Amino acid sequence: MNGAQALMKTLADAGIAVCFTNPGTSEMHFVAALDSEPRMRAVLALFEGVATGAADGYARMADKPAATLLHLGCGLGNGLANLHNARKGKVPVVNIVGDHATTHTQYDAQLQSDIETVARNVSPGFVRTSASTEALCQDAVDAVQAARGLPGQVATLILPADVSWGEGAQPCAPPAVPAAPAADDASVQAIAQLLRSGKKTALLLGGQALRKPGLLAAARIAAQAGVPLLAEVFPTRLTRGAGLPAVERIAYLAEMAGVQLADLEHLILVDAKAPVSFFAYPGKKSDLVPDGCSVHTLAAPEQDALASLEKLCAALGAQQAQPRLQAPLRPGRPTGRLTAPKVCKAVGHLLPEGAILIDEAITSGLMLGAMTAGCPRHDLITLTGGAIGQGLPNAVGAAIACPDRPVIALIGDGTAMYTIQALWSMAREQLHVVSIIFNNASYSVLNVELERVGAGEGGAKARAQLDLAGPRLNFAQLAQGMGVHAVRASTAEDFTQALEYALATPGPHLIEALVPESLSGAKRKLLPWLLKSLPSLPRPVARALKQKIAP
């Protein structure tokens, strides 16, 4: 048995069932070994960012890692942005990065580069170059164990070609999955006491706490203590919909987050980090925790968030408390000229039970949360690391993890173009994914940010850098060129009908929504002024305004 064959068996034994691939010559033995292991599914991507983003989406839904197969340092580089999103989302991924044979590296051939250095950016916890065919399978077990621990992480195993083709390899037994500890009794008691004190307190949930069991436990605590539930701004995976506790996500815009967090005396973190501004802005604080507010940790990312919440629930005697649950509610069918909010409305009107909703719509998705809050239960996946180009690849992986659940990916035009090659993998694997592209012909969010960072309104050259209108992209043609059924819609009626058809018809679909910018003209001019005013307004007015802008 050669290294690649033993590695394949070791990965399959460790529960890895899918490998998202974009191989080159140095990975040919791994590719050949695919046929020796019926438990391993290989999904080809045309670009590494698709492979890594698919592995991320897969793990978010399957709750276990997939492998990627990447070609040397350049292949890893191409996959880096979506591995960054996985890292920030604490998502387990096992990268297999092929390298030149160990005997070949000394010659500095064309594709030679320092792979470990690149890998450290996204795999700070586990980067290893396998030194020999004999060591390979244990290296793989260690990589899977590192990836699957709490918090989940990206593990990178670098596989030299001669380690892969060498004979005499032995598969290794799968790693033990380490049990994560719950919060200790003293911490739980201290937080319980805080919650009984009547001080203005909120729970901030992230990571594992945003699945159904965690949400229910947190909602009982919230009901018992009379405190609000907040969620991190970009959850890895948030289970939501009618019959589940609703949580309010921290806003992307720091000024709005300020309104949400104002007056808090205590903030309790559950598998979440204390909120910080996404970017820095001149003269503004990056730390969003209000002055005088104490931050407490119930469960750190390396702890068991659910067990910790249940301990806190018990300490408060809240096991029988009635959690506030979201009532069923769907928006009506939108009509008239298509706009981004109407797209969100149509999605809310039709969202099927069990759908996987992927939100990378940036400004166009502002109303998505409100429009789908009362829909049947579904999962929401968001842009955890801020590296755009995540949504379409995530959809590939989520659909492979959950073949019986429809995937709806809402994607901005700018973001869609980073990893547009994902559409081909959707067609190849005949995945039931509906990709909705908001074509507003603009990096709309940057038009807002240009002014928010104090760089002024921008001259003609500056504005041109944020403008996608010359020429305007035709996403329906792009999708058709990759074998995906696609239509364009410029009325709400057409859009809604297209979405109905796509949801009812298995296989991939793309619907291009031709919409005006959500924040254009007067609205964009008003926004900076409004954001600046928010902190000085009376709280109820500020909250009402914030809800109006980003519910």
Add this chain to the structure above:
Amino acid sequence: MNGAQALMKTLADAGIAVCFTNPGTSEMHFVAALDSEPRMRAVLALFEGVATGAADGYARMADKPAATLLHLGCGLGNGLANLHNARKGKVPVVNIVGDHATTHTQYDAQLQSDIETVARNVSPGFVRTSASTEALCQDAVDAVQAARGLPGQVATLILPADVSWGEGAQPCAPPAVPAAPAADDASVQAIAQLLRSGKKTALLLGGQALRKPGLLAAARIAAQAGVPLLAEVFPTRLTRGAGLPAVERIAYLAEMAGVQLADLEHLILVDAKAPVSFFAYPGKKSDLVPDGCSVHTLAAPEQDALASLEKLCAALGAQQAQPRLQAPLRPGRPTGRLTAPKVCKAVGHLLPEGAILIDEAITSGLMLGAMTAGCPRHDLITLTGGAIGQGLPNAVGAAIACPDRPVIALIGDGTAMYTIQALWSMAREQLHVVSIIFNNASYSVLNVELERVGAGEGGAKARAQLDLAGPRLNFAQLAQGMGVHAVRASTAEDFTQALEYALATPGPHLIEALVPESLSGAKRKLLPWLLKSLPSLPRPVARALKQKIAP
């Protein structure tokens, strides 16, 4: 004047006239500053790999660096593969990578990552995070100087947002361009003596030696000494065509390179490295220099290759020697069912004087060199670092560097998909680029490599990883979706007519050549056997066979 404005002036003063951009929020002050500097052209890309590949292509043709503008570590990661190609080609590039404000990094916000670590992979010689607005412009001067030195390199300047927006910056004067030394007299005399010895010797040219003046000097030396001229396998830029000395590129396949280098007693390097195998293969040497052949360096990459060749020319008294020049010769117009060699033939039939030819056609481009050898003078750009996805972005940059010269990019279907977004930038800037995509629905080279590395013929799952037929891409639709005029051709007549039209009509065009695999069926089965046999055949037979396969 803020940091960004002073930086913009400093870059323009240093001769940087173009910035290939894909900005985000942290780069908004740099974007705003574009309007303060009329000498700086900004070219937007939809993906960072396009921006970096365009900067590479620009510098190859303009002989000076462009800047890139990238968004944090993820943006740099997306641009890494084409920066790798630039690094391997010794091409100067100045990356400006925006970062969070220095005050913001401590909060580990979503987009925070270790940028310097990623940059070191491609910028080992210059990575600097500018520490203050005051230091910024000197940092930029140092970056430009590092990039422009000999050998050219990728320099990365990391620009924190607050360094960019800070006031009180002062532009700095441009760096002195350091003069590179020629080979010293002793080395020149020693090599001259070698060339007079009558031993079997060849000159291996690379880098700067492959431009017209270097080629002419080398050809005089070759004529005087009666030695052959070889060129590195993947030249950064090779000037060629009728009336110029012809050089024989080292073959990609090690077995064929072995035939070219067989029996050599001395190999003289001129801005080139000793030939090594592109990949390692079990049981085969990576070092392609024959046993017993001595390697000598006339000019290392940090030396002046042309001045060194001229010194050697003088030492040999070869200044008046008649160099062997390529005779004018064009292939006829191809007819019948379209194949990859016929595409190359049509290109040779029509190639205009002064064209820039970009070859990333992999197996489909095997005949390109032979078919264009006697065409009017043109420049050839190749895949220096082996990281596919270079060709289309290179075409963007080359066309911007040389607006009066037509650019013809020959690209494989697999490779085209890595940076297909380049087509949009061609349309936006209305560049006269003809992109020829060979659609053979396969990673054809990997079908060859699978067997060459000894991984066997591959089972169904393995073969599927190398197959792009399900679904077959439609590049004409992809191009049209990005605003580029495009047609598909499946006959040589249609293809040639489309190429004539494209060359005569300014603006971007894409011609999709529907071709069978160049190495399919019996040919592919024959190839490994043939390659294995080459070394044992009589030299003239081996050379004739090699010429037949890869002229």
